[in-house]
Amino acid sequence: MTSTEQRPVWAEHAAQALAEAGYRRGGARRAILELLDEQSCALSAVEIQEALSRRNRDVSRSSVYRVMEELEEIGLLQRVEIGQGMVRYEPVRSGPGHHHHLVCDRCGRLQPFTDDGLERAIRRLSDRVPLHVSEHEIVIHGACETCAAA
Template sequence: MTTQTNTWAEHALEALADAGYRRGGARTAVVEALAEHDCAVTALDLDDELRRRRPPVGRASVYRALEQLEQLGLVQRIEVCRGTAGFERVDPTGHHHHHAICRDCGRMVPFEDPKLERALEQVAGTMSFDVTEHDVVLRGLCDRCAD
């Protein structure tokens, strides 16, 4: 409910409209739900949240909306672990963070680092590859799980 998330939700709905998508209750619900989360959520978690709404949102719609949002660059998909994807809103300013994930409890801690970003951009520049996004995950034990 911060200014930030409202901005993102509005931005996203506008971008969807601009891209020619019609207004739809399910998709809007997905956007609203994503706006509430400051870090990555799995599709199934969103599905759980949204299934309870009246009217309830179907699983297919959740996945569909996420895919469309990803296409438009409004949402980034992150491989969280063992074949489950996390989704997280993309700040229109390009500002973003990465994640450290605990291999014991699965807890996800976001972090950001300008030097890392710079290094990533530089590498991307040297490749014969049109890099549009990157995905950095640190894995290990979080402070709670470390003995």
């Protein structure tokens, strides 16, 4: 149930949303936006910095974190906590696009998934539980096919 692809549009869409939110344009942000748009898998702050550095478009650490914050604020980016204090970020491409993640504990690979049964279970749970549920982000750990084979 992978959602509709509209890869090359996100960066533009994001830039526009940013502008509407009152942000000015800037090189670092632009570069980060483009990078995120290309990559389909979620990246960590460090990975983003390194990837850009490799294409001679160095960006400071502060910029990465600042831009991540801005993008998350406007809802263009989703933080995914993959455990051990590691955090990755991925573009939110189409509308809400609610989904969860599978993390391979060996290679660190991240794959999205959606599951109606799971959502239903959580919705039911939310009503019954002594907590005003704001959000849920489920991360399931294991070994991906490649790693499990090896």
